[in-house]
Amino acid sequence: MPSTQLTFASREAHHAWLTAQAKLPAGFRVGTTRFDFTPREAPKPARMTLTLIALDRPTPDFAALFTRNALPGAPVVIGRRRLDAPALGAVIVNNKVSNVCAPGGVEASERICAETARQLGLAAGEILPSSTGVIGWGLPVDAMVAALPAAAAALARDSILPAAEGIVTTDLYPKIRCAELGGGRIVGIAKGAGMIEPNLATMLVYLLTDLAVPRAALRAMLARAVDASFNTISVDSDTSTSDTVALLASGRVPGVDHAAFEAALTTVCRDLAEDVVRNGEGVRHVMRVAVTRAPNTALARALGKAIVNAPLFKCAVAGNDPNVGRLVQAIGKHVGAHAPDTDLSQLRLTLGGIEIFAQGVFQLNPAKETALVAHLRSAELYASAAPKDGVFTAPITFPPHERCVEIGVDLGRGPAAATVIGGDLTHEYVSENADYRS
């Protein structure tokens, strides 16, 4: 859940807030460039943005987590190798083409690293590559190499906003979160709107800090922060082949307290994770499921995921329809299939704080129904409008508020708890993914 409860009245107001968050920590520069190209596999013009994040000096203190998808992209394959590198000096990111299982994909990505290194006076093994976009297409390597000098020439140390804007695909707006502590700062950016149910890492997320934290501590803290943030969300239950979270520490500001650093890192990760859901493809309602008094954390989280991934319940939420029978269905499906020995006799459910199920039966009446509809409406990000051409698009380019559909699942049977964040299922999601040829 966000550390703040923000509302924005316009894209300009949101942009001003992003700009205020975007100050780069000491020791980093970012630059971007855009160019047009034609993919080999489906010849029609496309536009790519290259985003370069460079350290003033290569750092040994970095951490990264990658997708658990068993068919990962070439940049993930290379990124895993980089974990053993003595130091990292830059990250090069492209959108539009994800370079997953493309013929010659690893070689293509290594060539981009080598050319990036040449621009910056580094070794190829000091470059972390990332790609996001269509799965199945190969990188337009020559066009990318030709564009690299422009990205390097654009490197500037004032703001991370160009990078937050450069890495997006179907995102409606850029996502930046930051924390200040110990005389330095942590700033993070995220990209991701669909194919979002991370498994140990997610999407493209870059976290930069000038605070000095050694590699081993950095990696342990990032693993825990990601588990408590990106691993608790789902937009559409699909797990990307390219998910990457990377954390780079320039080490310019010594002496930070590690516990304070981990708390700040976790907050930044949680805020970015919720941003990713709120900006998820077609998301009109963010759902926050708080599972409490569960026998164990794994079951608590799995139940939360089962609820935010249940298509019929997601559709009901989209329609501001408190069809809580579908919520019960989702819980019963998961427990019946995966934890059949769980005692559900103490199950108590709330929606918007209103009790809807207790003592083994529904607790419904027309007055509650009216209140439930009001809660769902208050959490709606925008009203869906039926378009003339049948293609539904989101009318917003900023997050108007941070209210959620609040779902409480009290199992009454243990000490564990978990919170899971997800989105609804809307015409805008189907239009994004079916009405346009990808």
Added chain:
Amino acid sequence: MPSTQLTFASREAHHAWLTAQAKLPAGFRVGTTRFDFTPREAPKPARMTLTLIALDRPTPDFAALFTRNALPGAPVVIGRRRLDAPALGAVIVNNKVSNVCAPGGVEASERICAETARQLGLAAGEILPSSTGVIGWGLPVDAMVAALPAAAAALARDSILPAAEGIVTTDLYPKIRCAELGGGRIVGIAKGAGMIEPNLATMLVYLLTDLAVPRAALRAMLARAVDASFNTISVDSDTSTSDTVALLASGRVPGVDHAAFEAALTTVCRDLAEDVVRNGEGVRHVMRVAVTRAPNTALARALGKAIVNAPLFKCAVAGNDPNVGRLVQAIGKHVGAHAPDTDLSQLRLTLGGIEIFAQGVFQLNPAKETALVAHLRSAELYASAAPKDGVFTAPITFPPHERCVEIGVDLGRGPAAATVIGGDLTHEYVSENADYRS
């Protein structure tokens, strides 16, 4: 897959075919009646159909399987008790209200059984109750009791079609399949369009036969037939709280060969299961995933389910978009999360018989892209039309053909295989489940 490859040019042609399948086996009668009522929980008028299936004499030879959802409906709770009854004489089914976790739900359902028994001169314990519809609402017991005599008076032994029509909710058309063997017949009907990913049994399915098969053999054969049919489908990954498959044998025709009976029963179940998907909420393409050379059957089936339940791939299919990267994502997600030791180096994928992935990389080119689009279009059941009011509805009330999107997943790593049937994800699904208040 269906035992036949049918096409229908009109609702009338489909109705004529249904009528030809619908002859009741000897020893059975069906009757239905409709009436209006107002639910307590959300006061607005609703219409219910009562469907009565009666045996001329109670039979000890019956079998039934129920949902594995951990929060089952009252009729499922009662149905499990009935498995120990000496004999069954009738089934009473209502739609519109599913009687799941409603206060006093079991007592309400038992009262319906008792009143049904009184109409038929049977004991209450000889009646199997079923309910389908909104989860959370309670049965309108008084209105149902008042309507029961009309259902009993309508009992007739010519056709099962009134029952196939009586049990539906959001189904676009009734579903009947039959087999003739040994001088008798098996006839089955199914209801179900959404909340369809059965787990050991599914939806409402009633199978009637006049062939004499003793109870123990009947139950073993039904379990195997359901596992090979209803347990291999998914419309939307949701598992109903009311799923029921019941098989009643009147025993009028002795001497049937058990192996032949099981083969015919399995065919009827498979045909009905595929009918349920083809008539699934918003389904415009049926997908058939054939997983071959898998290490074991469980993984083969789970991979098939992972593909037909992946929202992004489902949307791509809906848009006739051969975005096969999303197919690879779905396979990689499942293997990465649930079977990370699986060797995918021999993975070979086909779509419509066209190789799209082999030797670890995509095998794509513009000519294949054109052929893949043509395959997807040929399997489309109807073209989606953008409506003026933004509410998408299916323009068909019959299945125009039985062609599928044919997906081949060859793991090259074992002896096991499985076929899974699923549907795409469309505006019509979202409209069905979000645009109307339930």
